[in-house]
Amino acid sequence: MNQYTAQDFKKGQPRWCPGCGDHFFLASLQKAMAELGVPPYETAVISGIGCSSRLPYYANTYAMQTIHGRAAAISTGAKVTNPNLTIWQVSGDGDALAIGGNHFIHAMRRNVDLNMILLNNRIYGLTKGQYSPTSPRGFVSKSSPFGTTEDPFRPAELCFGARGNFFARSVASDNNETIAILKAAYQHKGAAVCEILQNCVIFNDNCHSSVYTSQGRKENAIYVKHGEPLIFGPNQEYGLIQEGFGLKVVKIGENGVKKEDILVHDAHCQDNTLQLKLA
């Protein structure tokens, strides 16, 4: 088996703004590629348009930067033609969910073996600061000076709605977790979506502030892993339990809640009702 290092997948000098989440993600992707050991010439990185879609230019593999929104459709054609290729399809929130929304949902439903990356900074960066389909309601931007009146997509809900079988999410600044979900996406045979929460330092700084730092993640992030209880908090003292039709945050030890009462994640459960609650 070939042994590769992240260096083997590097090319050129990225031109993103300093501090952009794309830098973090690129490093994670290259490291994941090296660990997976698929040769660069059997790998294709295919993107659409946007800041994040510049990524293929920095990957030393077969690559295509295409047109706005169509990367999923182009990847589908490439994969069914050449099934031995490992395809990383890279899109931003505008590319995948606005102009390319139709291709995104149908790629999920069609379930061709693609690794689909959704780099979500909840803003249009390349066109300099308009709200995106994931910007929260009321978001003030150049194109919404009085705040938006639209509700944002939750990408995971969209995946479930489109009958997708694999969805994972991590934070760009958390390289280890990002690498872990990228590898899981590669292992999954079928369409797999990895949503990467990332910061836009220029147009939408601190958009994922609650989980962007390691301290924030310690307090607010739940690491959802198959077979493990859904617990979180600085001392792992909080957890999720099922209550009525929904989920509820509880503190272990309070009101008689024991660790055994906490929901255990089942990634393969056919009924995705509870997964949807985590979206």
Add this chain to the structure above:
Amino acid sequence: MEEQIEVKELDNVVVHFSGDSGDGMQLAGNIFTTVSATVGNGVSTFPDYPADIRAPQGSLTGVSGFQVHIGAGKVYTPGDRCDVLVAMNAAALKMQYRHCKPNGTIIIDTDSFGQRDLQKAEFRSDDYLGEMGIDPDRVVACPITKMVKDCLADTGMDNKSMLKCRNMFALGLVCWLFNRDLTLVNNYLEKKFKKKPAIAEANIRVVQAGYDYGHNVHASVPNTYRVESAVKEPGRYMDITGNKATAYGLMAAAERAGLRLFLGSYPITPATDILHELAKHKSMGVTTVQCEDEIAGCASAIGAAFAGALAATSTSGPGICLKSEAMNLALIDELPLVIVDVQRGGPSTGMPTKSEQTDLLQVLYGRNGESPMPVIAATSPTDCFDAAYNACKIALEHMTPVVLLTDAFIANGSSAWKLPNIEELPEIHPHFVTEDQKYKYTPYKRDPETLARYWAIPGTEGYTHILGGLEKDGETGSISTDPENHDKMDRLRWDKVARIPVPDLKVLGDEKDADLLIVGFGSSYGHLYSAMEELRAKGHKVALAQFKYVNPLPKNTAEVLARYKKVVVAEQNLGQLAALLRIRINHFAPYQYNQVKGQPFVVSELVTTFEKLLKLHCQKKRVVRSIQRYFSKRVYK
């Protein structure tokens, strides 16, 4: 008995089957065509069906027609008017009688001419023949519905199923008129209803009944016809529609190039049959994806081309509008791709089931930036095979997207096609990367002759590269906004297409001394050719030049067009080819004949107009111009 019937020996006969949308007229017409092609007749067909999903039964808008022209030799059009009209109900007679020759035979099902049927067809009285001025002697009036029911009475079939066989009675009757061997019809039916032997049996019985009826009542038919088949080139023939021929052309090219065929498509009238046909051939290495939209159809094909397939996308005009951006990606990436545009009536949804040639300028100029793309226009249903094959050859050898223009008329129409031997088709050499470029490959290095870049397929070691929609440096392929480089790249892309070798424009007819040169492109070939032949038969000196390659234009175009005193450009649009030729050729000022009715040209109308043109006297250029203006107004209407 037989000897007493007057048998007309004819070179050519046109039959028009018409009835309600659900009456199975397309099937009856198709079987008759197949049988005629099998016995060696030349055939050309034109299905004319309504755009309504299912118009009210018996109504005028619900009439569906199928016209077939059979001839002893080659036939070029489905014919202007028919010799035999089959009208399965009152509405069909009302709507389609205009397609009938003044002395043509009319077959009607009298059981479908009741009070209610006549009302729906908007007849004012019971005397429908009188109202339309039809001589009853020309009419074969038979109670088809009743006879079909009698014929099938002992089968235990329900009423509805029995009525579905009415079309076969009409077919049997037409077969008798043209001395067609029913064995061939029976074989067709047995094959078609292989899984439903009872249905096959019923249909065969009804065809026989129709045939026998024709034989028994021959006294009331003025004539019966026989079209002898001329000696044709020996080989295996089949009746083929343009869409099927297009699909076969793509498959043959993939086979000859040693590649998988990929089709990304979204259903659209009248192009969908290409997807239907190719979807059947998975076992031959064909991959089809019915995409979520037109854009994805083109986009997935681009992905397939990148990954190493012969990629194609099929659509009609509105789909081209949606694919335009993606077509440009294929263009700047310089990937091989075939875009099939089966033109239909526009603009917008327009007339989806009708035919016109109105996308020419769209496919040439309807994209952003400088966007040169080769365009090939097929001239007949069978030519769709050659045109599709050549489109693939150009795409793969010159690394460029290519547009193939057909239209509803030739896509749905059919003619007799001799199956080619695949070894005799021209070789196709995809412009693959060479071994010496390994580890130093740059995607935009070009062949100095053709300017085609080299194709490296993902999965091959030593050729990793990136393609993209951004302008690139001509040497390295990396992103470049350098002004000089962009100017150079635009010119390179133009030059690459301009260098594609295409056959010279052929002049048919009175090449040396024609007083009038008729110019057309694509599917109008048959009608323009027939018009030319009729004019020549009347003693005029006329020639025809039909463009098949519209971009790049044949090298001898300017020379040919300058050779004749009068030139008329005839097309089913408001002057798109004429406009193109005016742009490309200095001082070219043709007469124009334009029609956009959604129907093919009518040969007799062409002949009348061109005769008027021939009579115009013109000595000086200036005079020509003014007459041309006067004349354009008149032919423009």
